[in-house]
Amino acid sequence: MAKSTGRESRQKSAKRNDLLEAAQRAMAEHGTAVRLNQVAEHAGMTSGAILYHYPDLQDLLVDANRAGMERFYTERVAALEGINDPAERLTVTITSGLPVAQDDEEVRLLCALGGEAARNTIYAVLLTALFDRQVAMYQTLLDTGATQGVFQLSSDSLTIARNLVALEDAYGYRIMASHPTLDHDVAANLILDYARLATSHPLPVETI
Amino acid sequence: MAKSTGRESRQKSAKRNDLLEAAQRAMAEHGTAVRLNQVAEHAGMTSGAILYHYPDLQDLLVDANRAGMERFYTERVAALEGINDPAERLTVTITSGLPVAQDDEEVRLLCALGGEAARNTIYAVLLTALFDRQVAMYQTLLDTGATQGVFQLSSDSLTIARNLVALEDAYGYRIMASHPTLDHDVAANLILDYARLATSHPLPVETI
DNA sequence: ATTGTCATTAAATCCAAATTCAGAAAAATT
DNA sequence: AATTTTTCTGAATTTGGATTTAATGACAAT
Numbered sequence: 001m002a003k004s005t006g007r008e009s010r011q012k013s014a015k016r017n018d019l020l021e022a023a024q025r026a027m028a029e030h031g032t033a034v035r036l037n038q039v040a041e042h043a044g045m046t047s048g049a050i051l052y053h054y055p056d057l058q059d060l061l062v063d064a065n066r067a068g069m070e071r072f073y074t075e076r077v078a079a080l081e082g083i084n085d086p087a088e089r090l091t092v093t094i095t096s097g098l099p100v101a102q103d104d105e106e107v108r109l110l111c112a113l114g115g116e117a118a119r120n121t122i123y124a125v126l127l128t129a130l131f132d133r134q135v136a137m138y139q140t141l142l143d144t145g146a147t148q149g150v151f152q153l154s155s156d157s158l159t160i161a162r163n164l165v166a167l168e169d170a171y172g173y174r175i176m177a178s179h180p181t182l183d184h185d186v187a188a189n190l191i192l193d194y195a196r197l198a199t200s201h202p203l204p205v206e207t208i
Numbered sequence: 209m210a211k212s213t214g215r216e217s218r219q220k221s222a223k224r225n226d227l228l229e230a231a232q233r234a235m236a237e238h239g240t241a242v243r244l245n246q247v248a249e250h251a252g253m254t255s256g257a258i259l260y261h262y263p264d265l266q267d268l269l270v271d272a273n274r275a276g277m278e279r280f281y282t283e284r285v286a287a288l289e290g291i292n293d294p295a296e297r298l299t300v301t302i303t304s305g306l307p308v309a310q311d312d313e314e315v316r317l318l319c320a321l322g323g324e325a326a327r328n329t330i331y332a333v334l335l336t337a338l339f340d341r342q343v344a345m346y347q348t349l350l351d352t353g354a355t356q357g358v359f360q361l362s363s364d365s366l367t368i369a370r371n372l373v374a375l376e377d378a379y380g381y382r383i384m385a386s387h388p389t390l391d392h393d394v395a396a397n398l399i400l401d402y403a404r405l406a407t408s409h410p411l412p413v414e415t416i
Numbered sequence: 417a418t419t420g421t422c423a424t425t426a427a428a429t430c431c432a433a434a435t436t437c438a439g440a441a442a443a444a445t446t
Numbered sequence: 447a448a449t450t451t452t453t454c455t456g457a458a459t460t461t462g463g464a465t466t467t468a469a470t471g472a473c474a475a476t
Contacts, residue, residue, distance in 0.1 A: 015423095031327055033241035036464065049424050051465075108326050115323020118316050118384035119239055128387050159401050162390075163375060166382070166398070170374035176326035179336050182370075190374070193367050197405045223453095244434065255434075257454050265434090 019043060019053060023064035028108040032116040032123075034061070062122055068109045069130045075106075076137070086145030087201050093141060094195065095188045097134070097168040102178050111176050114169075131169075135161045145199065152200035160198045167191045227251060227261060231272035236316040240324040240331075242269070270330055276317045277338045283314075284345070294353030295409050301349060302403065303396045305342070305376040310386050319384050322377075339377075343369045353407065360408035368406045375399045 022043035027034045029042075036057050040047045054060035079096040083089050099107035110127075117124040138161035145151035153160060171187035196203050230251035235242045237250075244265050248255040262268035287304040291297050307315035318335075325332040346369035353359035361368060379395035404411050 029327070031240070031324060033239075035462095037462095045423095046425055047464075048426080048466085052423065057464090102326065111326045112323045114381050114385075115320045116239060117381070118310065118319045119237070124385040127385055128382070131382060131387070154405055155401050159398055162398055163402055166378035167371060167374050169381065170378040173322050173325070173377065174336070174339060174374070177322075177332035177336055179339070190367055190370055193363050194371055194402060194405075197362055197402075243432095245432095254455055256436085256456085259435075260453065 015053075019050065019060060020064045020067045023060050024068050024109055025105065027061060027064065027112060028105040031112045032061070032120075062126075065109065065113055065123065065126060068106060069126060072106050072110065073130065073133055076134075086141065086148060086150045087199075087203055089141055090145070090195055090199070090201075091192065091203055093138065094164070094168070094191050095184075097165075097172070098184050098187050098191075099172055099175050100184050102176050104176070107172050107176060111173055114173070131165060134165045134168075137161075138164050142199070145201070150199075150201060154198045154200070163198070164191065164195065167194060223261075227258065227268060228272045228275045231268050232276050232317055233313065235269060235272065235320060236313040239320045240269070240328075270334075273317065273321055273331065273334060276314060277334060280314050280318065281338065281341055284342075294349065294356060294358045295407075295411055297349055298353070298403060298407070298409075299400065299411055301346065302372070302376070302399050303392070305373075305380070306392050306395050306399075307380055307383050308392050310384050312384070315380050315384060319381055322381070339373060342373045342376075345369075346372050350407070353409070358409060362406045362408070371406070372399065372403065375402060 023034075023039050026039040026042040030038050036047045036050060039057070039060070040050050043050065050057070050060070054063075076093065076096050079092055080089055083092060102108075110130075113123050113127055117127045135158070139157045142151060142153060142157040142160055146153050146157070168191065171182065171190065174182045175184060175187060192203050195201075231242075231247050234247040234250040238246050244255045244258060247265070247268070248258050251258065258265070258268070262271075284301065284304050287300055288297055291300060310316075318338075321331050321335055325335045343366070347365045350359060350361060350365040350368055354361050354365070376399065379390065379398065382390045383392060383395060400411050403409075
């Protein structure tokens with residue numbers, strides 16, 4: 001049996017990563033009904049090779065989506081790195097949650113999943129968890145701002161945080177569906193309009 | 209050639225309706241990747257019979273979704289019948305847009321579509337149109353209330369209307385994904401919280 | 417160098433669903 | 447009642463994708 005050297009496991013996890021990425025891209029392109037062959041094509045392999053690593057495609061898809069959500073969340077947290085002013089943090093968070101254009105692969109993946117979640121428990125659980133994590137992120141941000149006296153919250157932070165995440169989600173879908181007048185900036189301003197109301201803070205209008 | 213008598217066209221449209229309903233139910237159950245056989249089963253026919261009326265399944269699915277959206281919208285308008293007080297109209301509209309439980313077939317259909325819209329232009333167009341119609345509905349409602357002096361709008365009615373529809377959409381997805389603490393009533397109260405802020409009206413708290 | 421394990425392919429096979437179609441059944445027309 | 451048209455079924459055929467497998471190359475261990 002092969003020893004688990006550092007080199008080997010590094011290769012293994014690189015390979016695993018390739019598969020997850022291929023699955024993500026394939027799913028972003030073809031939706032949850034993506035075919036094994038389509039994943040294989042994105043990975044530059046034969047379907048047999050995929051099957052060798054993941055005998056059940058569904059498992060690969062679930063793993064791919066978990067990884068995708070993790071990345072999405074991590075990137076949002078990273079976007080806040082070094083920003084201390086609560087108002088600026090709020091603004092940055094709002095814009096970082098919205099897809100820039102309809103070709104945003106990460107959000108495309110999340111949209112595909114959202115439709116499936118009503119019928120598939122695993123995806124429902126994953127998406128629910130992501131929603132709640134984002135809510136928690138906003139809640140912390142709002143509470144911090146309130147404690148510092150920067151924000152005057154109109155309701156409890158949970159309510160506001162939920163509404164902010166909900167607005168992001170919904171406008172994400174609209175942007176991905178190429179709404180003619182509702183692009184990233186318009187959506188950001190719509191959410192900011194609510195955020196101002198909820199925090200009594202004149203959040204920067206043109207920072208976007 | 210058959211004459212287009214009243215009887216005949218009544219039968220024709222009844223048959224057509226059966227097909228559309230079967231397609232809707234099948235799609236609510238299986239998503240956009242629904243199989244021809246599954247539609248046939250819901251319709252109590254063979255796949256050949258479906259094909260006889262709709263040589264291309266996609267056409268049937270699109271028609272079914274158009275009909276489903278039309279019904280969804282019509283039902284919302286109907287729910288307002290006879291209600292004159294703007295505040296009550298607003299409250300009713302908010303609750304009528306949310307699925308009551310995760311087995312709501314109409315919303316399930318819309319969710320399935322939302323995921324597909326990022327990849328399918330036809331569904332994107334249909335959903336965008338539905339979104340805009342709902343926005344228009346809310347806008348009228350808000351403007352009327354403002355004119356009557358019942359509402360003091362915090363922003364222009366388009367902004368508020370868009371946010372209200374967006375919130376409904378997003379919470380619809382959450383409810384359909386069986387969020388453990390976010391059911392119909394909780395979601396309605398979250399949206400109402402925003403509606404109060406945006407209209408400066410103490411919308412009824414326990415009318416739901 | 418040799419051996420054994422791992423990763424992969426390509427071809428064969430299997431399977432499920434779509435599609436076609438001849439003809440039965442039902443409905444409408446005369 | 448006879449005829450024509452419409453609707454539908456069931457069986458045959460085709461298609462496309464999943465799955466299996468034997469063979470092969472790549473690599474690591476000895």
